Each structure stands twice: as structure tokens, then as C-alpha cells.
Amino acid sequence: MAKFIDWLRDIDRRYIYGLVFLSLLLPLVRPFGLPVSVSKLTKAAYDEINRLNQGDIVLYAMDITAASVADDMPSNLAYMQHLMDKGVRVIIVTFRADGMKYTLDILAKWEALGKKYGQDLAHLGFVAGAESGIAAFFSDFRKTAPTDVRGKQTSELPIMKDVNSLKDVKILVASTAGYTPEYVRQGFTAYGKTLIVCASGNHFGTLPPYIQAGQIKGAIGGARGAAEYEVLLKKPGAGAKLMDSQAIGLMSLLLVMLLGNVVYLYDRRRSQGGN
């Protein structure tokens, strides 16, 4: 035991890296299909979108960052899948410059599946200015984004007929990438608009105050939330693929934490004169 503890105390960190790497990789290579339960927040987000009718218009603030794209992309794809399946029309905008490429990829995916640009969905591009940019855009789409991502006049897009501010859309969907309070303040508080969000897993823990206050009606967090949403859609996708890997990866972290404490408690006991 003492030898093992001595070895563990001075363990080369590359062993820890190796353990984490394998625990993430092996379930991706050979998944074992752990069941995914659906949380009430995911169900609430699903219900909000499910209540929309064909032809309703939704504003989708799609802030995806390159750093967290692996976590953010599945949840955005899940929301878009549901919206497109329902025949809801979507106006996309982004307030993050570095995530523009992903929003264009999502747009291209549904265009390739037959959705008509300008009619079923449109992309009004990147709006700078963080919260001030969000506030300006919500108050006047056309003035803040006079041209869309393809250089067309925003006012000439068929989807923009009778739509010029957040008041004119049915609900606000926001992929927040850290901007959640901004959307609560500028979307829910200023316009009383129903807000559903998807947030990166590491950011999801900051949402409960807004959810409990009823300012966010539904939310999905990272790949886990996406997997739950895919269960509701009955269409396993990018989120479900990551679940086994994430579960075993988290277990490896717990194991590492446990071993660290075994070493610590053993050393403390020994320093106090125990055996």
C-alpha cells in the first residue's frame, strides 16, 4: 500500500492525461448506449417550440464560439431541426464575430435540404457592440442590419415583410455563448418576449436564477442538453454520440479526484503518527 501511495503521490501527469484521453476516446470508438433522461428544462424548451405554428417567425440569436463549438453545435442543430420540422420561419443573427462560420454552416445545411433562403430562413449577419448591439438590433432589425449576410437589402427579403423588431417575432431563441443576462434584459425584460436558450455546458450553471424567475422558459445545456432534445425529437444526432464519452470522461475525473484524496488522507494520517 505504502509503495502504491508513494508512486501515486509522484505520478507523472502524463498518466493522468492518458487516463482522461482513453476514457474520452474509447466510448467514441465503441459506444455502449447509456440511456439519456430528459430534464424538465429541456422539455420546457421543446414544448415552447412545439407550440409554434407553421409559418410563425422566430428570431434565432446564434452565438457560437469556435472554442466551445463541440458543445454548442449539437444543441443548435437540435433546436434548428425542431424549428425546421415544424415549418417555422427563422431569422438568424449573431453577436459573436468568431462564430459566424458555424451559423453559415447551419444555414447551408437546411438550404441543402430544400428550405428557401429569404422565405423560410434568413441570416442578417454579425452585429457588433455586444449588449448595446443586441438592444439596437432588437429595436430595429432593418436599421441595425440593413443588408443580410449575402449583401441583399434586409427589407426586401420576403421573411422580413411585417417584421422589423423583436415585437414582431413569435419567440426569441438564443444560443448564448456567455451572453445570457444580456438576452434576458434586452429580450424578456424590454419586450416581454418568450426566451428559450441553449448555453455551453460550463455556462449552464449560471442560468437557474433566470429560469426560476420565469425569464427563461426553457433551456438546454451543451451536448448533454442536445442529447436530451434529440430524445424528444426521436432523432439521435451529434449530442447523443457524445454522451457515453462525456459520462466516462467525467468518471475518470472523479477517479482522479478520489485518488488525490487517498494520497492526501494517507499522508495526513502518517504525519499525525498513524500507520
Added chain:
Amino acid sequence: MYREVPLAIGAICGIVVVLQYFVKMPALDQASSLVQNWVVVIAAFMMGLGAISLITRHVREISRGKNVVPSIFLVASLILMFTTGALLGQENVVFKRIYQYGYEPLITAAFASLMFHAATVMFRAFRARNIDSTLFLVSAAIVIFGRSTLGEAVAPSVKVLADWLFDVPNMAGQRGIVVGSAIGAVSVGLRVISGLERAYLGE
């Protein structure tokens, strides 16, 4: 004049935007919308200014012979991304490929490596040294285990406890942070409007 004019602009813009939330008046709505659109233009302008400032600084570094390789790489990357994006458009395949195979692997690798750093930190620093750290440790373990798909499958009752930790103590802590930062933001806003806060003037 040099100081009073910017202070007056800041105060007027602040008052217009704040009043618009409380007073329903079309003229005020328009004025607020105008001010907010100025911010968008200024923010976009600042990005260009930032890029110029970055290039100037690194060109100076190159001419002095300091950090030559990283500076050349940074300036070349910036110019390459800007010119391809501006000339070919953001949906152009060349621009997308540079982003996809250049920027994206670098930034995602940096983010993914956090998992490995977290593992070593958990091994060396997550120790049950006293009651506070033990509570933190146990809570973290319950949330990690209970909210993972494996934890749910093996011990569903842990999920109930994990959800309670997430929804009650976590929310209470988060709410304190949110309310505290909101009060701070309001006080900074009032200081700007009243002219007491002058840090944005470079003072």
C-alpha cells in the same frame, strides 16, 4: 470644453437610453434607437482600430528584431483572414477552409486541453483539507456523478440530490452574484450620467 463636451455626451446618451425604458414616448424611442445604433457603428469601427493598433505594434516589434517570428505570423494571419474574407466573402470556400483548418483546430485544442488541466488540478488541489473544502469536494462529486448518464443509470437517487444542489444552493449563490453585479452596474451607470465617473475619458 475638452472635458465637458464628452461628459455631456455621455450623460445625455445615458439619460436618453435609461428614460426610454420607463417613459413611453415615440421621440424618446427614436432617440434611444439612434444612440444604440451609434454604439453598433462605433463598436464595428473599434474592431478596425484594434486591428490597426495590433498591426502597428507588431510591425514595430519586427523592426526592432523582438519576437520576430510570432509577430510575423500574427500580422500575416490577420492580413490573410481579412483580405480573403473582405475580397471573397464569408461564404467563400477558401475563407471557410482557412478558418476550418487554421483557426478552429487551434482554438478547440486550447479549449479541449482544459479537461486535461482540470484532471491534474483535481488530483493535486481538490483535497478535503477542512470542512469548507470537503463540502465543495462532495458537492462537486455528487453533481458530476449524478448529472452524468452513467450516474443516472447506476444510482438514480444521486441525480435527485445533484438536481437539488444545482437548483437550490447553486441558484442562491448565482442570484447573489447577479443581484450584486446589477447593483454595481447601476451605480457605475449613475456615476457616468452624473459625470463622477471619468475613467472612460482616460483620467
